[in-house]
Amino acid sequence: MTRRAWRQLQTTFLLLLGVFVGGMVAMSVYTLWRLRGEAVANSLGIAAMHSRSFEDFLTQSLHLTELVAVNSLAPVPLVRDARKVERTFVAALEHAPFLRSISLLDDVGRIVASSNPANLGVKVATQTYLPADAGGLQILRIGEPWAGRDFASGQPSTAGAPVDADSLSFIPVIRGIGLGKDRVTLLFALNPDYFINHIAQKLAAGEGSVSVLRYDGTLLMDSDPGGRPGSLRDHFIRDLRLDEVEFGQFEQDDGEDRPQLVAFRASRLYPFLVVTALDRRHALQQWRIETRTVLGVMVPALLASTLLAIGLYRRQMQLAEQRAESERLQQINAASVFTNAREGIMITSPDGTILDVNEAFSRMSGFDREESLGQNPRFLRSGVQEKEFYTAMWGNLIGQGHWSGEVWNRGKNGEMFAAMLTISAVRDDQGRTRQYVALFTDITLLKANEEKLKRTAHYDALTGLPNRVLLADRLQQGMMQTQRRGQRLTVAFLDLDGFKAVNDQHGHEAGDQLLMTVAGRMKQVLREGDTLARLGGDEFVAVLLDLPDITSCAPILNRLIMASAQPVPYGEQRLQVSTSIGVTFYPQAEEVDADQLLRQADQAMYQAKLAGKNRYCVFDAELDRSVRSHNERLEDLRRALLANEFVLHYQPRVNLRSGAVIGVEALIRWQHPEQGLLLPATFLPLIENHPLAVDLGEWVIARALEQIAAWRAAGLEMAVSVHIGARQLQQAGFVERLAEILAGQPEVEPGRLDLELRETRALKDLASVCAIITACRKIGVSFALDDFACGHSSLTYLKSLPVSRINIDRSFVCDLFEGGENRAILEGVIGLATAFRRQIVAEGVENVEQGRMLLQLGCENVQGDGIARPMPAADLVAWVVAWQREAGVAKPASPRTLATTDPS
Numbered sequence: 001m002t003r004r005a006w007r008q009l010q011t012t013f014l015l016l017l018g019v020f021v022g023g024m025v026a027m028s029v030y031t032l033w034r035l036r037g038e039a040v041a042n043s044l045g046i047a048a049m050h051s052r053s054f055e056d057f058l059t060q061s062l063h064l065t066e067l068v069a070v071n072s073l074a075p076v077p078l079v080r081d082a083r084k085v086e087r088t089f090v091a092a093l094e095h096a097p098f099l100r101s102i103s104l105l106d107d108v109g110r111i112v113a114s115s116n117p118a119n120l121g122v123k124v125a126t127q128t129y130l131p132a133d134a135g136g137l138q139i140l141r142i143g144e145p146w147a148g149r150d151f152a153s154g155q156p157s158t159a160g161a162p163v164d165a166d167s168l169s170f171i172p173v174i175r176g177i178g179l180g181k182d183r184v185t186l187l188f189a190l191n192p193d194y195f196i197n198h199i200a201q202k203l204a205a206g207e208g209s210v211s212v213l214r215y216d217g218t219l220l221m222d223s224d225p226g227g228r229p230g231s232l233r234d235h236f237i238r239d240l241r242l243d244e245v246e247f248g249q250f251e252q253d254d255g256e257d258r259p260q261l262v263a264f265r266a267s268r269l270y271p272f273l274v275v276t277a278l279d280r281r282h283a284l285q286q287w288r289i290e291t292r293t294v295l296g297v298m299v300p301a302l303l304a305s306t307l308l309a310i311g312l313y314r315r316q317m318q319l320a321e322q323r324a325e326s327e328r329l330q331q332i333n334a335a336s337v338f339t340n341a342r343e344g345i346m347i348t349s350p351d352g353t354i355l356d357v358n359e360a361f362s363r364m365s366g367f368d369r370e371e372s373l374g375q376n377p378r379f380l381r382s383g384v385q386e387k388e389f390y391t392a393m394w395g396n397l398i399g400q401g402h403w404s405g406e407v408w409n410r411g412k413n414g415e416m417f418a419a420m421l422t423i424s425a426v427r428d429d430q431g432r433t434r435q436y437v438a439l440f441t442d443i444t445l446l447k448a449n450e451e452k453l454k455r456t457a458h459y460d461a462l463t464g465l466p467n468r469v470l471l472a473d474r475l476q477q478g479m480m481q482t483q484r485r486g487q488r489l490t491v492a493f494l495d496l497d498g499f500k501a502v503n504d505q506h507g508h509e510a511g512d513q514l515l516m517t518v519a520g521r522m523k524q525v526l527r528e529g530d531t532l533a534r535l536g537g538d539e540f541v542a543v544l545l546d547l548p549d550i551t552s553c554a555p556i557l558n559r560l561i562m563a564s565a566q567p568v569p570y571g572e573q574r575l576q577v578s579t580s581i582g583v584t585f586y587p588q589a590e591e592v593d594a595d596q597l598l599r600q601a602d603q604a605m606y607q608a609k610l611a612g613k614n615r616y617c618v619f620d621a622e623l624d625r626s627v628r629s630h631n632e633r634l635e636d637l638r639r640a641l642l643a644n645e646f647v648l649h650y651q652p653r654v655n656l657r658s659g660a661v662i663g664v665e666a667l668i669r670w671q672h673p674e675q676g677l678l679l680p681a682t683f684l685p686l687i688e689n690h691p692l693a694v695d696l697g698e699w700v701i702a703r704a705l706e707q708i709a710a711w712r713a714a715g716l717e718m719a720v721s722v723h724i725g726a727r728q729l730q731q732a733g734f735v736e737r738l739a740e741i742l743a744g745q746p747e748v749e750p751g752r753l754d755l756e757l758r759e760t761r762a763l764k765d766l767a768s769v770c771a772i773i774t775a776c777r778k779i780g781v782s783f784a785l786d787d788f789a790c791g792h793s794s795l796t797y798l799k800s801l802p803v804s805r806i807n808i809d810r811s812f813v814c815d816l817f818e819g820g821e822n823r824a825i826l827e828g829v830i831g832l833a834t835a836f837r838r839q840i841v842a843e844g845v846e847n848v849e850q851g852r853m854l855l856q857l858g859c860e861n862v863q864g865d866g867i868a869r870p871m872p873a874a875d876l877v878a879w880v881v882a883w884q885r886e887a888g889v890a891k892p893a894s895p896r897t898l899a900t901t902d903p904s
């Protein structure tokens with residue numbers, strides 16, 4: 001707002017305020033003046049009422065006086081007897097309290113008879129009495145007041161010497177009675193106090209006064225104590241113009257005295273008039289109180305509202321000034337923000353015509369202000385966004401008044417730049433869009449970084465091929481697409497052959513170079529839509545899409561193999577590898593997911609490696625199933641071990657010569673919850689080369705030790721032999737683990753346990769096996785060679801390993817009678833054992849003959865179903881007791897008894 005407008009506004013406000021205050025004051029003054037007028041009119045009415053009532057009262061009194069005069073002398077028509085007359089006067093006075101005396105005048109005006117005898121002889125001049133004597137008319141005539149109480153002591157007043165204010169006075173009145181020589185004149189002394197008392201009853205103190213004047217202006221009486229009867233007010237009478245009006249009222253404010261409200265009334269019968277003068281101040285007292293009340297309310301209210309209006313006005317002015325200031329600052333700021341903002345700013349009209357752009361916009365787009373003005377923003381269009389994008393953007397702008405998002409624009413130099421764009425509609429008070437303001441933030445660098453990050457997350461840094469993450473995505477999409485199109489998808493898992501050697505011989509960098517080159521070549525041989533990804537190391541996966549059947553992928557696979565086998569020059573060297581590929585297809589008879597496909601291809605690749613590398617192998621579902629079933633059974637065994645489903649049965653060994661039970665062999669069984677008791681042949685081969693074999697072996701040792709302790713507690717000292725697998729024995733830390741298990745049963749002597757070892761190729765390094773056996777012997781655990789003489793290197797074993805005992809395989813025992821060869825071997829073995837000072841146990845003894853023969857050959861210790869079949873631990877004590885009873889402890893047992901002692 002301009003300064004002039006401010007001044008105009010200020011003047012208008014002050015004018016309006018003035019008009020309002022003036023109006024209020026004028027209205028109040030008018031109302032109060034009107035109220036005053038009413039109060040004055042009222043008071044004048046009251047004065048007139050007083051004048052009229054007093055005039056009436058006085059007229060009646062004078063009329064009564066006339067009647068008194070007429071009646072009092074009626075009985076004495078001829079005034080002869082003065083005494084009688086006087087008595088009549090006295091009697092008449094009783095009925096006229098307003099008279100002081102009644103007297104009779106003679107012809108010369110001397111009192112000849114009177115109700116007051118003191119008056120006799122007083123001469124009274126009546127020439128000036130009014131109305132003037134007009135030929136002896138019998139009318140009442142009023143004289144000038146006298147000072148004093150009655151004629152006797154009184155003195156007539158004149159205009160020059162009126163009665164003193166505080167003195168008594170009376171008014172002489174005469175009346176002629178009779179005619180001719182009977183005519184007499186009666187003189188009355190009218191008591192003014194009687195009338196004044198009457199007035200005093202009507203008028204409140206200070207209200208005003210009532211005076212009675214003769215027509216010539218002589219004051220006859222006055223209720224005001226300051227009034228001097230006899231004084232002349234002829235001017236006053238003149239002004240009243242009594243010849244024209246009989247009564248009237250007016251306001252008298254001559255400035256000298258107190259202002260008065262005057263009402264007068266002339267008597268119709270007698271020459272006097274009554275003048276009532278009310279004190280105007282007294283009359284307006286109520287009005288003044290009301291005025292004060294009104295003003296008491298009005299003035300502060302007016303003052304307050306004026307102050308409030310001024311206050312509000314000043315506050316509004318202040319606010320308006322602040323607003324104007326802030327608008328001014330805003331304009332300054334807006335202009336400065338527009339120019340200096342780092343964001344590009346573009347202002348367009350509602351139809352999109354560019355109205356202004358700032359420097360940042362020009363820097364970003366390359367178009368300077370002049371080139372931009374008047375254009376439509378689509379001159380920046382890059383073609384990246386589709387038409388729908390802009391439709392949605394305009395929809396938002398029109399509907400919600402703003403839009404923000406990322407756009408790719410094309411600058412003047414033809415290069416694209418990415419911008420974070422925020423467009424806002426600028427609307428007026430009516431909600432109409434006046435302009436659009438668009439803010440551009442250059443995010444090209446941000447986008448490039450984002451792209452880089454995306455690449456790192458999805459691409460292999462070395463080869464630039466998609467990585468595992470992107471592969472999963474592509475494979476997923478490929479599977480969906482394949483299903484839609486009813487075609488086939490091939491997943492090929494590639495692993496370079498001999499890559500480690502390249503690394504080892506030529507260094508890691510050479511390996512990298514080879515990986516990059518081979519990756520590039522393999523990618524070359526694939527088709528447009530196919531994917532080659534690097535999983536890591538020298539592993540790649542190719543996803544081949546849109547193949548009509550599984551045979552059609554063969555040429556591509558061969559091309560891949562050939563591409564990978566091309567030599568790669570590296571400095572002076574030529575590096576060369578080949579590739580093994582595992583292939584699987586999608587869809588399959590069973591539902592498969594992407595992970596399964598990769599596993600299948602990996603498995604097939606493994607088969608290709610096994611089959612000699614540099615080839616491809618197709619995933620074999622049948623083989624897979626059997627492997628899967630193997631795995632499931634392994635899982636069963638693991639579960640059974642945890643569920644404690646395995647049990648140990650024990651087969652005794654005895655000395656045939658002494659009959660002593662020399663120990664038992666622990667044999668594992670699986671108490672299967674559904675299939676019953678399973679022999680080891682049904683499950684042990686499964687875990688032969690599996691880590692589970694070690695767990696199970698440890699369980700057997702621990703269980704056997706527990707059993708030794710249990711038997712010992714039951715009074716049976718028993719040695720237990722446990723078979724130990726080659727894998728378990730050669731497991732790192734076997735001796736320590738064995739010691740730990742033994743420590744778990746401290747009451748069991750380690751010598752009660754011996755471990756039986758079978759001759760097998762799995763015992764690779766005899767020297768280290770020897771060391772293990774020696775270490776075990778140190779902690780008290782001895783070893784036996786099981787199934788001795790079955791293998792090819794039994795002698796080597798016997799020579800190399802520090803075992804305490806050898807177990808002769810059952811095949812030699814059972815064939816003992818069939819040919820000389822077995823018997824000769826048996827004799828040789830027994831001889832060897834004796835030579836090497838090893839104990840010997842013959843296994844598989846089934847009958848008495850075999851026992852006897854063995855005894856003959858020098859083998860006393862035997863084991864076999866002929867002695868006892870394997871039995872649960874709980875049965876062993878009873879069997880031992882029965883055996884010893886049968887055989888007799890310490891005395892040689894008869895081989896005959898053997899078969900009969902088998903409890904099973």
Ligand SMILES: Nc1nc2c(ncn2[C@@H]2O[C@H](COP(=O)(O)OP(=O)(O)OP(=O)(O)O)[C@@H](O)[C@H]2O)c(=O)[nH]1
Pocket residue numbers: 462495496497498499500501503507508509510511512515536537538609
């Ligand atoms: N240069 C290089 N070597 C890698 C990289 N990643 C893994 N390797 C090595 O690649 C080798 C891959 O091992 P293998 O696949 O078992 O070696 P191989 O000689 O191809 O064996 P087969 O597949 O049985 O033919 C390992 O020695 C890894 O250390 C890499 O990024 N660069």
